[in-house]
Amino acid sequence: MISGFFEAIVDIASSESTYINGALFAAFLAFAASGEWVAERAGTLNISVEGMLLGGAFTSAIGYDITESVLIGLFAGVLGGLIIAGVQAEMSHRLSADQFVVGLTLNILVFGLAGFLDNELEPATKLAGRWNIPLLSDIPLVGQALFGQRWPFYVLYALIPFTWWLVFRTRWGLELRSVGESPQSADVSGIDVNKRRRQSIYYAGATSGLGGAFLVFGQVGLFEDSIVGGRGFIAIAAVIFGGWTLRGTIAGCVIFAGALSFRLSIQGLGYEVNSELLQSLPFLVTLFGMALFAHRVRAPGALAQPFVRGLK
Amino acid sequence: MTSAVVSPRARSGEWFMLYAVSILAALVLSAALVEATGGDWRPVVNALLDGSLRRPGRWGETLGTAAPMLLVATGTIISSKGGLINIGQEGQLFVGAAFATYFGFLLGGPGPLNVSLILIFGAIGGALWAGVAAGLKFWRNVPEVLSTLLLVTVGGQLVAYGLSQPWLLLAPLADRGNRNQVSVQLAEDNRLPRPEIFGNEIPLAVLLGIVLAIVVSFALSRTVWGFRLRMLGRNPRTAQRSGVAQTRYGASALMLSGAFAGLAGAAMLAGGGFAFGNYQLVPGFSTNIGWTGLLVALVAREKALVAIPVAFVFAGLRTGSSFVGATGVEGRITDVIQGFLVLALLVPPAVMFLRDRRRARAAATERV
Numbered sequence: 001m002i003s004g005f006f007e008a009i010v011d012i013a014s015s016e017s018t019y020i021n022g023a024l025f026a027a028f029l030a031f032a033a034s035g036e037w038v039a040e041r042a043g044t045l046n047i048s049v050e051g052m053l054l055g056g057a058f059t060s061a062i063g064y065d066i067t068e069s070v071l072i073g074l075f076a077g078v079l080g081g082l083i084i085a086g087v088q089a090e091m092s093h094r095l096s097a098d099q100f101v102v103g104l105t106l107n108i109l110v111f112g113l114a115g116f117l118d119n120e121l122e123p124a125t126k127l128a129g130r131w132n133i134p135l136l137s138d139i140p141l142v143g144q145a146l147f148g149q150r151w152p153f154y155v156l157y158a159l160i161p162f163t164w165w166l167v168f169r170t171r172w173g174l175e176l177r178s179v180g181e182s183p184q185s186a187d188v189s190g191i192d193v194n195k196r197r198r199q200s201i202y203y204a205g206a207t208s209g210l211g212g213a214f215l216v217f218g219q220v221g222l223f224e225d226s227i228v229g230g231r232g233f234i235a236i237a238a239v240i241f242g243g244w245t246l247r248g249t250i251a252g253c254v255i256f257a258g259a260l261s262f263r264l265s266i267q268g269l270g271y272e273v274n275s276e277l278l279q280s281l282p283f284l285v286t287l288f289g290m291a292l293f294a295h296r297v298r299a300p301g302a303l304a305q306p307f308v309r310g311l312k
Numbered sequence: 313m314t315s316a317v318v319s320p321r322a323r324s325g326e327w328f329m330l331y332a333v334s335i336l337a338a339l340v341l342s343a344a345l346v347e348a349t350g351g352d353w354r355p356v357v358n359a360l361l362d363g364s365l366r367r368p369g370r371w372g373e374t375l376g377t378a379a380p381m382l383l384v385a386t387g388t389i390i391s392s393k394g395g396l397i398n399i400g401q402e403g404q405l406f407v408g409a410a411f412a413t414y415f416g417f418l419l420g421g422p423g424p425l426n427v428s429l430i431l432i433f434g435a436i437g438g439a440l441w442a443g444v445a446a447g448l449k450f451w452r453n454v455p456e457v458l459s460t461l462l463l464v465t466v467g468g469q470l471v472a473y474g475l476s477q478p479w480l481l482l483a484p485l486a487d488r489g490n491r492n493q494v495s496v497q498l499a500e501d502n503r504l505p506r507p508e509i510f511g512n513e514i515p516l517a518v519l520l521g522i523v524l525a526i527v528v529s530f531a532l533s534r535t536v537w538g539f540r541l542r543m544l545g546r547n548p549r550t551a552q553r554s555g556v557a558q559t560r561y562g563a564s565a566l567m568l569s570g571a572f573a574g575l576a577g578a579a580m581l582a583g584g585g586f587a588f589g590n591y592q593l594v595p596g597f598s599t600n601i602g603w604t605g606l607l608v609a610l611v612a613r614e615k616a617l618v619a620i621p622v623a624f625v626f627a628g629l630r631t632g633s634s635f636v637g638a639t640g641v642e643g644r645i646t647d648v649i650q651g652f653l654v655l656a657l658l659v660p661p662a663v664m665f666l667r668d669r670r671r672a673r674a675a676a677t678e679r680v
Binding site (some may be wrong): 045047087091095096097098100101102104105106108109110111112113115116117119120121230233234236237240274276277279280283284286287290291292294295308 | 454662
């Protein structure tokens with residue numbers, strides 16, 4: 001029993017498909033999590049990320065169906081994410097509706113809308129072309145996973161450094177972080193707190209929409225309403241797991257993606273495991289991850305607290 | 313935040329207008345969506361009314377569907393009064409129903425006694441599942457928004473696992489024919505009675521839901537416990553200073569809301585009816601009742617009494633949706649209508665809040 005277990009682990013760890021799937025899952029989570037991280041640094045625990053992903057995936061499929069261009073499909077995905085971000089941002093940070101209530105409602109609304117419209121319109125999609133980066137893609141085990149993916153995957157390699165630069169090397173990013181830490185002080189020094197927060201949500205919408213489009217063109221190849229399946233919430237968990245640092249967030253994405261990929265591999269390699277328990281593995285890993293690390297890290301000072309001038 | 317500038321009458325007029333406009337906007341938007349996808353909205357409305365009220369036996373069905381939604385919503389209101397965001401009712405409901413099934417058979421016993429035991433164990437199961445989230449929140453600092461939600465999937469899979477194991481929930485081979493993953497059916501005298509009124513079967517769970525909503529509404533507004541819980545929700549720091557232990561009150565509120573969801577699951581099991589299957593547990597038993605109950609609570613804005621009519625409206629949308637398919641429009645349009653409605657109902661209070669602030673500011677500058 002025990003030796004069989006280790007054998008299985010070694011088997012899975014030496015299988016290239018584990019890494020390829022892992023990289024796909026991690027990339028998908030990282031698209032969403034990088035935007036979510038920005039929103040949380042500005043003080044919004046943006047739970048509509050699930051809806052943004054699904055909305056982005058749907059509009060990207062529609063975009064491709066109309067133009068037959070993956071590139072335009074990606075832009076359509078960004079647009080879809082931005083539309084949902086618009087509702088979230090304007091309702092929770094212009095009107096003062098509760099951010100969780102708005103996010104939750106949006107998730108359910110988008111799920112209904114995407115399901116309804118998908119059945120009515122049935123957009124046709126396909127996978128994007130595969131780009132093998134010369135030399136790098138020949139690295140054993142991880143080469144194909146990191147450098148032999150379909151091309152929307154590589155957008156991520158630009159997105160993450162860009163996000164870091166935006167938050168840590170621009171005035172906008174500095175203001176954004178101050179808004180998340182201490183909105184009252186930021187307000188006094190002349191920053192429009194709710195405007196920065198709205199912008200951060202729009203950024204999350206754009207990257208999540210891109211993530212949804214990546215899911216359609218880079219991993220699955222078609223749209224269905226269960227395509228995101230709660231992984232938006234794993235992206236939020238990755239931000240918390242990572243202690244609200246970008247590096248930690250990406251690490252969280254990789255670890256949680258590992259659990260998702262492990263689940264696929266262990267079945268693919270023919271090991272008999274109870275499928276129900278295996279299904280919940282990624283979620284359990286996420287919960288354990290947060291239970292271990294969530295109390296050690298410091299959250300942005302005003303996370304999830306709405307800002308209204310004069311009230312505290 | 314009442315403003316002295318506007319008379320109460322004008323204010324209620326404003327409220328009415330805001331709500332009327334938002335609800336109308338949601339409905340027009342839904343109708344436009346139906347039209348845009350090549351359907352006709354009028355037969356959809358007719359089908360919804362037929363399915364929820366007009367056809368024989370349908371309003372009893374609607375009431376029966378509303379009951380668990382109302383229970384879930386009532387529980388949600390308790391935790392959100394305490395400032396906690398429980399969004400895992402779907403899982404708590406399912407785990408509660410599984411507890412009810414397991415212990416209902418383990419204990420046996422005479423009919424009425426066992427029915428109450430089934431309901432109680434349902435509540436315990438839901439409370440324990442929410443308790444996991446409460447533990448993670450107060451000992452490990454994991455936000456309950458996420459943990460309750462992640463536990464939905466885990467709970468669903470756990471129950472599905474239980475349903476595949478004969479020593480847990482799976483029925484003996486003789487009782488399940490060639491279906492796998494079903495539990496034993498509740499015995500005749502272990503079911504909640506359903507008296508028939510005007511040709512409609514009314515499940516007793518409706519009564520339970522309404523009574524509990526009234527009790528909770530009273531407890532939240534008129535008891536010391538309710539006062540402390542509200543204080544915790546409004547301002548945790550003040551609550552802490554005046555001796556309200558955040559851990560104790562917060563955890564108990566979260567577990568209580570889980571208990572209501574679990575109770576709803578047990579009531580669905582013991583109440584049966586064609587909406588919730590055949591007095592036995594199957595995978596996917598919860599059929600989004602937990603999620604819809606959560607929406608009911610969001611719309612009711614922390615008022616348990618308001619949740620009663622809202623639950624009936626949402627139940628009507630659900631029972632009506634099965635009739636929509638016949639009109640050639642995808643039945644999932646009701647999910648969309650529901651989403652638009654909830655979103656629209658969030659707008660008036662938010663707008664009113666801003667208006668009040670603006671007025672207060674104007675009044676203040678005038679005085680200077």
